[in-house]
Amino acid sequence: MDLIQLPGISAPQQLTSPIYLGSHFTWGEATKDGTRIPEDCTIDGDDLSAKTIVANIILIAKELDIIRHAFGDSPITITSWYRDPTSNREVGGVRNSQHKRGWAADIQIDDYEPRQVAAKLSETWPGGLGDSVYFTHLDLRQRLGLAAARWDYGNA
Ligand SMILES: [Zn+2]
Numbered sequence: 001m002d003l004i005q006l007p008g009i010s011a012p013q014q015l016t017s018p019i020y021l022g023s024h025f026t027w028g029e030a031t032k033d034g035t036r037i038p039e040d041c042t043i044d045g046d047d048l049s050a051k052t053i054v055a056n057i058i059l060i061a062k063e064l065d066i067i068r069h070a071f072g073d074s075p076i077t078i079t080s081w082y083r084d085p086t087s088n089r090e091v092g093g094v095r096n097s098q099h100k101r102g103w104a105a106d107i108q109i110d111d112y113e114p115r116q117v118a119a120k121l122s123e124t125w126p127g128g129l130g131d132s133v134y135f136t137h138l139d140l141r142q143r144l145g146l147a148a149a150r151w152d153y154g155n156a
Contacts (some may be wrong), residue, residue, distance in 0.1 A: 004034045008051035019061040024068055029078045030057045030102070036084050044096050056102035057082055060140055064105060067121065067138075071109050079135045080106040098128060104139035122150060 003012040004027060015028030031037060038053035068076050083091065083099040098104035109117050118131035121138070125148070130137030132153035142148060 002028070002034060004031060004037060006054050007038055007049070008054045020058055023061050023065055024076070025061045025064055025078070030061070030081045032081070032087070036082050036087050038082060038102060039084050041085050041100060043100055048101060053082065053100075053102035056140070059143075060103040060105055060138070063138070063140070064107065067107075068109075071112060071117070071120075074110040074112065077108040077110070078105055079108060098139035098141055101139075103143070104128070104137065106135040106137045108135050 002015040004015065005012050006027065013027045015026060015031075015034055017027050019025050019027060019030060028034060038050040038057070040050050041048050041053075064076060068074065080091070080099060081104070082102045083093060083097065085100060088095075088097050088100050093099055107117070108114060114133060114136050115131065117136045118129060121136065122129055122131075125138060126142045127146075128137065128139040128141045128149040128151075130151050130153055133155050137153075
């Protein structure tokens with residue numbers, strides 16, 4: 001049975017369970033099919049609890065649902081969301097990656113080129129936005145008091 005236990009949420013969740021009531025995004029998508037369960041970690045000297053990471057996942061899920069609607073309710077594919085510290089190292093993420101906080105997602109939107117997605121979101125997205133030909137990275141770094149950031153991964 002594909003049930004996972006998430007810190008701060010009392011009932012076990014199915015991988016197909018929406019992250020919050022009515023969301024189009026599932027816990028399976030946020031946790032890479034349950035292989036990346038939020039765990040306590042330290043980032044740049046900041047202690048981050050697993051419960052906070054779960055709350056952060058819910059925060060960006062709400063933003064992703066808003067984006068999904070803004071793009072005509074087109075389905076969104078997640079290519080990367082939460083990364084525990086070990087997974088982040090394995091995929092070559094930067095040490096202080098926003099993915100470790102749970103509030104970063106790399107997305108593809110059906111019927112839109114990633115470049116189009118980035119161009120449209122860049123006007124209003126208050127956090128980090130990375131543009132590539134394969135996906136768009138979004139994060140909520142503004143919640144750390146950081147300025148909005150824009151970058152281009154090039155064609156890699
Ligand atoms: Zn990313």
